[in-house]
Amino acid sequence: MELDRKTIIVTGASSGIGAAAALLFASEGANVVLGARRKEELDQLVGQIVQSNGKAACLPGDVTDETYAGSLMDFAQDRFGTVDGAFNNAGVMGDMGPVSQMDRANWDAVIAANLTSAFYAAKAQIPFFAEKRSGAIVFTSSFVGYSNGGMPGMAAYAASKAGMIGLVQALAAEHASDGVRINAILPGGTKTPMAGEDPNTHDFVANLHPIKRLADPREIAQSALYLLSDRASFVTGAPMIVDGGMSVRLL
Template sequence: MATTHLTGRTARFTGRTALVTGAGSGIGRGVALAFAAEGANVVVAGRRREPLDETVRLVEAAGGKALAVTADVSHAPDTEALVRAAVDRFGSLDVAVNNAGVHRGGAPLADLSEEDWQAQLDANVTGVFLALRAEIRQMRTQPSGGAIVNIASVFGVHARRPGAAAYSATKAAVSVLTRGAALDHIHEGVRINAVSPGATATPMSFRPGETEGDRAERARATLPLGRISETAEVAAAVLYLASDDAASVVGTDLVVDSGATA
């Protein structure tokens, strides 16, 4: 991946600290790089160290500052330690993006194993809850509060597809959890929203046996925009909701899906 120096861009997040979970690849890495490009100190989290280190390398090669922290968001001690690490290193936690999640199964619901069901609940719902709780507890102690963006999915409250009932249920839960938490904590200066991506240029958007050309052809035939979203486009939506530009946006769920649910 080519690197780009971070000078000469807008700097909405200069001096702020942004935490991104699931930042070792895909949307999470794209979001981390986008925050760094706008001046943020970035804390990247995930379960595997090697891809996190690569994200840090990309940020630093472009002139930014980043810290990698290994964490399993489905474990409360990990989320609490993650927030502490961000504050200890950079002095505050101003923005958090809860992106970590898994998609297991792909079979009809009656054929889904309890293991796959539980894995998705643990990462996609409990993980978001535990991360939110730790982040809010820190942000509400800060005079400037903070902003949180949860990554839900177009497959949730917005749309469904065969073979993804469990995944869709967990992502619908993220959308609802976002709205409830937003109402609970906006009076404490913590502003919470969600982004629901549709098909995005990550490995998750491939169907079994599909090539990039196959995926592009499918998108041309089925999506109103004629293509899937780039990770940078999803990141742009996240940064908008996390920025002062969205100061009065509370509890929304912004869909970025190439028009699929229009």
């Protein structure tokens, strides 16, 4: 049991990678505290975990609200006594298109949901982990933030995910001596609601990957599990690429 009796916060947990991670972490012994905007989906996921003899609770909210990050920490401590790690996974794609045609509202919304929310999460989580001198934090970035060659129309998303990598590396350097490990996973194309429903689009994106398929969300969740577990005890500041070879093709 990789996360036995550990309490882990998961944001963006109502679907996709976040939901897969919540199920996986619970199966590995964690008490999972789920955050997302959609209460009904969170309640259903909590019920699914509890029916499988896992432990879960949820607190709906918006990661772009700074107070929500603190509320999640308080809620997790009240419910399970402590917090041992966090998978800050929530994010949005935003509208795609060239920067010259992008409106400010779209830019601001993507940066807020993907990057500023990561800043809020770090501010809420790190002091607690630093005080107890242990904790692991994983953020969901993207291969698009690492190597965006050949992916036009994704400037806001790419900027937010690249900024997240920089944030993670700075945080890791600042808090390694406090016993806090901070890493990021960089998924490739994954079968999530963000990928849409068009099978032609799925096929197109899948064929961009050398592995010639999209990832299952559970595959990405496995990478987050590793970074949150004690097996990654010497890993911090790492942008862990989990992209089916996509970044190799682009480089």
